[in-house]
Amino acid sequence: MTKFQEFQQITLFAMCLFFFHTAIIFSQPIPTNYFRFPMDEPILLSGSFGELRTTHFHAGIDIKSGGVVGVKVYAIADGYVSRIRVSAAGYGNMLFVTHPNGFVSTYAHLHNFVDTIANYAEKVHYAVQQFEIDTLLLPSVFPVKKGDVIGYVGNSGSSGGPHLHFEIRDEKSEVSNNPLLFGLNVKDHKKPRLFRLSVYPIGENASVNSIKKRIDFPLGGTGTLKPYIKAAGTIGFGIIANDVMDITSNTYGLFAIKLFANDSLIYHASWDKFAFAEQRYILAHIDFKERQVRGAKIQQLFLLPGNKLNFVYKKVANNGLLTVAKNDTIKMKLIVSDANGNENVLNFSVIGADTEPANALNNLAKSDADSTLVFQYNKKNKFATKNFKLEIPDSALYQPINFEFSEIEPAPGKWARIYKVHNGYEPLQKPAKIWLTHPKLDSVQLKKLYVARITPSGFGAYVGNGIEQGFVSASIKEFGSYTLKADSLVPRITALRFSPGKVLRPGNQIAFRISDLETGIGSYNAYVNNKWVLLNFDAKTARVWYTVKKEHLVKGKNTLQIVVADKLGNIKEYNSNFMAN
């Protein structure tokens, strides 16, 4: 489906549905003199709240630590450590502190916790015999005072360098708040930068400067646009912009976007807070196809019909769309701002075009729309062939789509078909489910089958391995090409910091790299003298490590066993020994 066709459909829905987005406000007022920063000042950020990430808005701020691990992290107010979370990816080592004023502060990617908390976490690891833990604590276990050290800055989990990821959540709703609104000011006297204004003709007869497709107006970082934009019919706007701060050379997300037409506010988005469940609507907020094709992040100032992002949009009149009549002169004003109130303003005019442009694109659009199947965004959609089934839940799409599908028969000597399930230019808010037929196999072989997504480089990435009445099923988060593969390879275990027979002492660390070529790591366990010991895992470096404890050792020869399984249960064992005095 072309962009033009997509917008024809959006207009149809924009005309049918007149809904105004207003944020639900039910949380407590923001206290501005209550919290301190979780690190020593001056505070420099590498990421802002609401920033546009790949599949979510950034739910906190990232605080720099000068590129090093081990910098102290403080409780931002009195309260208690209410939750300890450890994971090999994602947030890594993370602490939650609950405060009596209804907020919870969270501290992620920590290198380690302060000793008392670390000792407690270790007891939990050993009790459940798992590296990944998520433990809730009673207020009496670790009460903290404002400014108490609770941990140290690190790079654990899915982190690209040492920093503290810091959030302030509402205790009850878990809505995440912009920490910079709590009186925690960072030095920022610089206004956001506007790079591009995009104008989208939406609907059959719409045009911008006599053209029936999106027109981009470069703004070169400043904020002037001349001369006017000539438009006919219904149009929508998009912007590419970012923010900068004092001292750092990083770029950040915006705090707010406002668009006025003849002094009336038609669009207002503000990243003061949002619910975690809404984060994925970033895929509807940005021009998804533009990002997939060119990597550019255009923020659309109009709503796709299935975009239910609520907290961020304070006002969106007529879904952000503007209808331009023949003799109109509309004075537009765009204001982008940061959390410190620095603003960049763009004034421009939209003038009604007198003539309708030529209709060449329109005919083209009609001819290929005839043969396709239309999926609606506001209902469940199903599709099936003899070999393939698809179910898309209600509200998984953001707009109607002309569904595309093809099956490629296996090459001679091969058995797996390739299923092209729509295209990579349309996002999914919720996972869809697919079922692929499998060849006749015995139960052992059947357990090795999995659904793989064919990545742009041609690799088949594991997505799922449900077995249901002649089909292998998987939940998919994106459209694209899928196939069936079999995984019979065992994981690999390579010693990084260990040599058999060496003498180890308490406190020594041994390390290995674990990897799996096909489905990926499912489980990892280590045993010293046949007793389970904690193997820490860092997913991004594929590194596991064990710190030798006195109570694990026997005098003389000690046995070491590492057992790693992939997601389909193919197991690799590493058996060795070391000496202790």
Ligand SMILES: [Zn+2]
């Ligand atoms: Zn972060």
